[in-house]
Amino acid sequence: MSKKIGILVGSLRRESFNKKIAENLVQLLDKKYSYEFVQIGDLPLYNEDIDHDNPPKVYSTFRDKLSSCDAFLFFTPEYNRSIPAVLKNALDVGSRPYGNSKWDGKPAAIVSVSPGAISGFGANHHLRQCLTFLNMPTLQQPEMYIGNVTQILDDDGKIKSENTNELCKKFIKAFEGWMEMF
Numbered sequence: 470m471s472k473k474i475g476i477l478v479g480s481l482r483r484e485s486f487n488k489k490i491a492e493n494l495v496q497l498l499d500k501k502y503s504y505e506f507v508q509i510g511d512l513p514l515y516n517e518d519i520d521h522d523n524p525p526k527v528y529s530t531f532r533d534k535l536s537s538c539d540a541f542l543f544f545t546p547e548y549n550r551s552i553p554a555v556l557k558n559a560l561d562v563g564s565r566p567y568g569n570s571k572w573d574g575k576p577a578a579i580v581s582v583s584p585g586a587i588s589g590f591g592a593n594h595h596l597r598q599c600l601t602f603l604n605m606p607t608l609q610q611p612e613m614y615i616g617n618v619t620q621i622l623d624d625d626g627k628i629k630s631e632n633t634n635e636l637c638k639k640f641i642k643a644f645e646g647w648m649e650m651f
């Protein structure tokens with residue numbers, strides 16, 4: 470059966486570079502796969518009391534969506550050398566109720582994107598730490614650090630750098646092979 474990939478973008482910004490890079494990368498996926506951008510901006514901040522007493526409908530919708538995915542691609546900006554709170558919140562919501570994490574055992578890969586030269590390295594590895602605990606086997610190589618992103622995208626949001634395009638193709642191929650192992 471064809472696998473479905475959940476795409477999570479850790480930025481809510483309209484003109485998000487992460488979103489633009491994600492839109493470029495999903496075009497490279499083999500057509501036998503389906504994908505869905507899973508929205509995370511409307512999830513209330515995780516609070517166990519609310520989850521136990523009166524779980525918001527958006528939590529169950531989000532969790533159902535995660536359940537329908539076989540693998541995940543994460544695109545993260547770096548905020549103060551870590552991942553944005555909105556992405557951490559989504560990880561937390563999906564990880565509960567305890568013992569029923571929607572992430573458990575599903576393969577993943579990470580792309581960090583920044584206008585800066587360090588390419589979101591800190592966020593990339595903080596996210597990797599979370600995915601380790603969530604038992605998500607995460608692609609090791611090629612690592613995907615996209616820095617100086619303003620120089621890589623053209624005015625239409627397409628990747629214009631040949632080197633970056635080649636790396637993206639290599640990355641997607643490796644991710645496809647990776648998720649087929651699980």
Ligand SMILES: Cc1cc2nc3c(=O)[nH]c(=O)nc-3n(C[C@H](O)[C@H](O)[C@H](O)COP(=O)(O)O)c2cc1C
Pocket residue numbers: 480481482484485486487488546547548549550551582583584585587588589
């Ligand atoms: C609160 C905040 C903290 C930030 N911290 C970092 C940082 O640690 N490293 C970095 O490379 N960029 C940092 N930035 C700049 C982001 O990389 C930049 O805003 C980027 O465009 C965010 O990704 P997006 O375009 O997908 O929204 C920060 C931005 C914000 C709003």
